[in-house]
Amino acid sequence: MILLVLLSFIIIIISNFVMILSMILSKKSLKDREKCSPFECGFDPKSSARNPFSLHFFLITVIFLIFDVEIALIFPMIYTFKMTNLIVWSKTIIFFLIFLLIGLYHEWNQNMLNWTN
Structure with a gap:
């Protein structure tokens, strides 16, 4: 039983470490203005890119x-x-x-x- 708890704890620590490491090394920017804007052949969009949802x-x-x-x-x-x-x-x-x-x-x-x- 103790071995099972210990292995679970080790797995949780390793998975959290890998997730934190991937977030640190990631090159994505959450506030990238160009990626958030819709693309229409280089022109400014004529209408909203989001369609209303029913x-x-x-x-x-x-x-x-x-x-x-x-x-x-x-x-x-x-x-x-x-x-x-x-x-x-x-x-x-x-x-x-x-x-x-x-x-x-x-x-x-x-x-x-x-x-x-």
Whole structure:
């Protein structure tokens, strides 16, 4: 046990030393004005280089990913239907579906399901 703690401590010290050494020897400048400005064939940019990001689109994407995870969790429950006790399986699936419905109600209550405002 002591050997494991000692080796972990040595690994942490060596990795921190390498990270600090790489930061010291790095030639990157965080405040390089030329690298921060957009390049348009040597001319001054006509508009902002940053496009506005739709936060609502991001929220819809997160909801879709959560839906995918929910489906990935429901499929094994369907497969184990014949192999487990019906009462335990029913309680588990009902609890899981109620939990998902509460999440859906919360999303609906927060108007996250409306595509346009």
